[in-house]
Amino acid sequence: MTISPVKRYLLWAKPYWWTIGLIIALGIVQFVAPLSTPIYTQLLIDEVLAGKGDLGLYPVVGIMAAILFFGVVVNFFRHYCSALLGNRMMKDLREQLYTHLQKMPVSFYDQRQVGGISSRVIHDIGGAQNLIGGGIINLVLDLFMVLFAGFLLFRMDAFLAALSLAILPFYYLSFTNMNVHIRLAWRSVHRQMERISGTLVERMAGIRIVQAFNGERQEQERFSGQTKQHYKHTLSAHLFSNVLGRLSETFAHTGGIVIWLVGGSMVLAGKMTAGEIIAFQMLLGNLYGPIQRFADVNVTIQNSITNIERVFEVLDEKPSIEESEDAMSMPRCDGHIVFRNVSYTYSARNLAYPQNGGGPANPDLVEREKAPKRFFWKPTSVRPVPPEITIEERQGIKNISFEARSGEVIALVGPSGAGKSTLINLIPRFYEPACGEVYIDGRDIREYRIDDLRKHIALVLQDNILFSGSIKDNLVYGRPDATMKEVVAAAKAANAHEFITDFKDGYDSIIGERGMRLSGGQKQRLAIARAILKDPKILILDEATSALDSESEAMVTEALERLMEGRTTFVIAHRLATVVRANQILVVDGGEIVQRGSHGKLLREGGLYRKLYEQQLKAMRPEELAGLA
Ligand SMILES: Nc1ncnc2c1ncn2[C@@H]1O[C@H](COP(=O)(O)OP(=O)(O)OP(=O)(O)O)[C@@H](O)[C@H]1O
Numbered sequence: 001m002t003i004s005p006v007k008r009y010l011l012w013a014k015p016y017w018w019t020i021g022l023i024i025a026l027g028i029v030q031f032v033a034p035l036s037t038p039i040y041t042q043l044l045i046d047e048v049l050a051g052k053g054d055l056g057l058y059p060v061v062g063i064m065a066a067i068l069f070f071g072v073v074v075n076f077f078r079h080y081c082s083a084l085l086g087n088r089m090m091k092d093l094r095e096q097l098y099t100h101l102q103k104m105p106v107s108f109y110d111q112r113q114v115g116g117i118s119s120r121v122i123h124d125i126g127g128a129q130n131l132i133g134g135g136i137i138n139l140v141l142d143l144f145m146v147l148f149a150g151f152l153l154f155r156m157d158a159f160l161a162a163l164s165l166a167i168l169p170f171y172y173l174s175f176t177n178m179n180v181h182i183r184l185a186w187r188s189v190h191r192q193m194e195r196i197s198g199t200l201v202e203r204m205a206g207i208r209i210v211q212a213f214n215g216e217r218q219e220q221e222r223f224s225g226q227t228k229q230h231y232k233h234t235l236s237a238h239l240f241s242n243v244l245g246r247l248s249e250t251f252a253h254t255g256g257i258v259i260w261l262v263g264g265s266m267v268l269a270g271k272m273t274a275g276e277i278i279a280f281q282m283l284l285g286n287l288y289g290p291i292q293r294f295a296d297v298n299v300t301i302q303n304s305i306t307n308i309e310r311v312f313e314v315l316d317e318k319p320s321i322e323e324s325e326d327a328m329s330m331p332r333c334d335g336h337i338v339f340r341n342v343s344y345t346y347s348a349r350n351l352a353y354p355q356n357g358g359g360p361a362n363p364d365l366v367e368r369e370k371a372p373k374r375f376f377w378k379p380t381s382v383r384p385v386p387p388e389i390t391i392e393e394r395q396g397i398k399n400i401s402f403e404a405r406s407g408e409v410i411a412l413v414g415p416s417g418a419g420k421s422t423l424i425n426l427i428p429r430f431y432e433p434a435c436g437e438v439y440i441d442g443r444d445i446r447e448y449r450i451d452d453l454r455k456h457i458a459l460v461l462q463d464n465i466l467f468s469g470s471i472k473d474n475l476v477y478g479r480p481d482a483t484m485k486e487v488v489a490a491a492k493a494a495n496a497h498e499f500i501t502d503f504k505d506g507y508d509s510i511i512g513e514r515g516m517r518l519s520g521g522q523k524q525r526l527a528i529a530r531a532i533l534k535d536p537k538i539l540i541l542d543e544a545t546s547a548l549d550s551e552s553e554a555m556v557t558e559a560l561e562r563l564m565e566g567r568t569t570f571v572i573a574h575r576l577a578t579v580v581r582a583n584q585i586l587v588v589d590g591g592e593i594v595q596r597g598s599h600g601k602l603l604r605e606g607g608l609y610r611k612l613y614e615q616q617l618k619a620m621r622p623e624e625l626a627g628l629a
Pocket residue numbers: 110346347348394395396414415416417418419420421422423
């Protein structure tokens with residue numbers, strides 16, 4: 001049985017129950033204190049000001065003042081504790097979600113927009129924390145106030161009290177019906193925000209392409225369309241909330257007027273004093289006030305529920321690559337790797353959210369979900385309609401077997417889309433083979449702890465990902481404990497030291513997002529230095545195809561050669577020199593190894609390798625041919 005998002009969130013919030021209890025207790029004290037005001041007002045009017053009884057003006061007003069100021073102090077602490085609770089919960093949930101996201105496999109990210117994920121971490125978690133702070137706590141307090149005011153009203157005049165409660169069924173039905181629309185509207189608001197955020201991050205990251213292809217106008221139109229849709233959903237969410245709020249107000253006013261009519265007639269008939277009806281009306285305000293506030297609190301709750309649904313949606317995604325409970329540590333690694341009948345198939349999930357009007361799904365826009373019924377007699381949870389999922393399968397690699405001995409260089413060659421990247425991605429367990437096994441040092445890699453396994457592997461990819469921060473921060477990313485001496489030694493080995501020291505701040509120079517302030521060759525040399533510093537036994541290398549000038553190229557090549565020394569290296573080779581010197585060349589086509597062996601053997605064999613050699617390898621670095629001949 002699936003439990004509701006509210007129940008789930010409350011269970012998640014168990015460690016904070018004490019603080020929630022304290023805030024509610026402070027709230028009760030703060031609200032109960034002014035509730036005695038009508039009683040003192042009645043005393044003032046009917047006895048003190050009328051000159052009856054023994055009570056003087058000063059003591060009565062003094063007690064009223066003391067109660068009111070006590071309420072102010074309590075209010076201060078209540079707000080302080082609420083801020084503490086809300087922000088603490090937000091921080092903890094955000095951290096939990098981020099930790100979870102870190103464990104999600106690469107395939108999870110393959111299918112989502114980065115901006116969409118960040119929208120859940122930032123936007124939805126912010127909204128989720130309102131459920132308790134702005135929602136449930138206020139709801140409990142208001143409920144308490146209603147009960148307390150109701151009790152006092154019944155004590156004052158049971159008939160009038162019963163009459164004032166006659167509005168409750170109308171409240172119930174309006175809440176039951178409007179809530180469905182409010183929640184559906186807010187859900188659409190958040191989903192649309194996710195799309196906006198996804199597009200924004202993607203297009204901003206690719207701003208050069210947008211500008212180079214004169215895509216600004218098209219992007220502007222896309223963004224306007226998305227924000228317009230967001231605006232539309234937000235307006236309807238506010239409209240439904242407004243309607244509910246005004247309905248509540250109408251019921252409260254009607255109740256108040258009826259009480260004036262009936263109570264006023266009772267005063268005229270001498271069955272009630274003027275002080276009593278005024279006190280009754282004041283207390284009635286304390287009954288209707290919170291009931292009316294339910295409308296606002298309720299909107300906060302409905303809104304937060306949709307945020308919570310979205311946060312739990314991510315938390316519910318199980319990491320498909322999990323560590324076995326008895327996973328072994330891997331203190332050392334020889335780098336002996338065996339693939340045995342390994343296959344991997346990509347399954348891309350295409351999500352299609354229901355579109356009103358049945359038109360094709362527009363990935364930029366979220367249509368608002370329609371309520372399942374016209375009228376609701378009882379509250380309904382309107383769970384999110386699961387998107388239609390179509391799974392598209394694409395063969396990555398098929399039945400791959402080979403052995404790489406410790407320290408060998410394995411060159412992978414093959415046409416584009418052949419499966420070379422897929423193959424190397426299985427070594428650090430970015431993806432899990434659908435069948436077959438990958439062994440390192442005689443053991444299936446699934447037997448090792450994932451972080452231990454990855455400790456022995458370094459990647460140098462074409463798209464050298466560097467992070468914003470200083471050069472040193474980037475170099476020590478895989479070895480935060482490295483000494484400055486080690487950092488400099490790695491940079492020297494990667495031919496990076498010289499250009500680093502040319503910068504005014506040297507190793508402390510800030511390199512901008514993704515190393516924006518560096519040239520392609522400089523970025524590559526930093527990536528190589530980062531790998532050298534990690535000192536892995538297994539190296540995964542995707543040689544750069546981008547043309548570097550010959551000086552830069554020579555420095556990168558030299559750095560790479562130093563890096564490869566003594567490590568088992570898998571290289572997606574784009575340079576003939578690498579291919580020729582490799583201990584083993586695996587020729588991959590259509591996900592399978594179609595040829596294997598040394599350069600000379602493969603050339604003699606003919607087939608795809610010879611074809612590739614003629615068409616691609618030879619063409620890549622023609623100047624190398626002379627040396628090889
Ligand atoms: N994340 C993914 N989701 C779905 N299919 C994918 C994914 N990544 C790759 N593929 C598909 O798997 C096949 C093999 O891709 P792979 O990236 O391994 O090829 P490659 O040999 O490295 O190509 P290239 O030399 O062009 O980089 C291709 O058909 C590709 O479309």
